[in-house]
Amino acid sequence: MSKVYNFNAGPAILPQAVLERARAELLDYQGRGMSIMEMSHRSKEFEAINSGAEAAFKRLIGVGDDYRVLFVQGGASTQFAMLPMNFLPPGGAADYIVTGAWGEKAQEEASKFGRANIAASTKDSNYSRNPRADEITLSDDAAYVHLTSNETIQGVQFPAFPDVGAHPLVADMSSDILSRPIDASKFALIYAGAQKNLGPSGVTVVLIRQSWLDTAAKTPPTMLRYGTHAKNNSLYNTPPVFGVYMLNLVLEWIEENGGVEGMAARNEQKAAIIYQAIDGSNGFYRGHAAPADRSRMNVTFRLPSEALEKQFVAESVAANMVGLAGHRSVGGIRASIYNAMTPEGCQALAAFMGEFARKNG
Known part of the structure; x- marks a missing residue:
C-alpha cells in the first residue's frame, strides 16, 4: 500500500493500528458473521462499544460520574446552535471569547437566539494571538462563557484557559481534544467533532456536567435537547454506529500509548x-x-x-x-x-x- 504523510485538517489522519484493527474486523465483528456497520444499535455488541467509549473518554479526560458523555451528530457546527438553544434563556446573554474563524461562527450562530456578547476578540491582530486577561470583559448576567481552545485556521491555541469566575465555561475543543492534559472540571460543557483527534467524521462528542444539564431548556426540538441524548445513552435514534466504533478504538489506542x-x-x-x-x-x-x-x-x-x-x-x-x-x-x-x-x-x-x-x- 502506498502511504503518504497526511497533514489534512479534517477529516484527518487516523492511527495506523486503529485502521488495521478496523480492517480486520470489518467483515466479521467478534464472530457474528457481519460487520459492525450492519448490526442493530440495540445489539449487546454495540451497546458495549457505546458504553465503553463513554467510560474511556471520561477516564482519559479525568472526570467522574458528575459528567455525561454524549455521542451526537451534526458536527461542531450544530453545537453552535444547540448550545444556546439549551442554555441561553429568553432575554438572557452569553459571552464569547473570539480568537479565530470558528469562534466567530459560534458567536454568530448564538446571536440568532439571544444576546451573544463578544467578551474579547483578537480580530484586530488578524487572530494571531489570544486575548490578555485584562482584555476580557465578562457580562454579569452571562449564562455561559464560550471559547475555542484551538483555532485550526489561524493556528492559535490557548496554553491555559482564562478564569471566568462563577460563569459556566464552555469550549469547542474539536481540534485539540485529548491532545494534552486539562482540568476538565473547570468546564460545564466541552464539545468536539471527532474527525481530527478522535475518529472519522459523523460523530460529535459532548462532555457535560450533570448539574448543568439539569438546568437545560425543555423547549428545543427533541433531537436538539442534550437531555434527550443523556436520557437515552446517545441511543435515542440510530447513531453513527461505525463512527462510535472507530472512536472507541482510537480511545483504546490513546490509553495504550501513554x-x-x-x-x-x-x-x-x-x-x-x-x-x-x-x-x-x-x-x-x-x-x-x-x-x-x-x-x-x-x-x-x-x-x-x-x-x-x-x-x-x-x-x-x-x-x-x-x-x-x-x-x-x-x-x-x-x-x-x-x-x-x-x-x-x-x-x-x-x-x-x-x-x-x-x-x-
Missing part, C-alpha cells in the same frame, strides 16, 4: 520540529501565530509569495505529503499534526521545508 500525558509529550516534540524549521529559515517562512500562542495541532505559516506557496504545495504532494494548503479563507500553509501524526512525518516535513527554502530562498 494516555493524554503521552500524547502531550509527543505533540510537543512534533510541533517543535516544525516550528524550528520556521524559526530557523531566516525569514523565508513566517509563522502566523504569536510564539506564546502557537498551536501544537495546526502549524500555520506563510512564504514570501503566493506563487511560492502554490509551488510548495505542489512539490509537497510529489514528496508524498498531502493536505498542506492553508484554509481557503486565509491561504498560506497549514500542517495539521494531530495525535495520530508521527514524529517521522514532522521530521519529513521539516526536511522538505529546509530543502525548499535552500532552493527558493
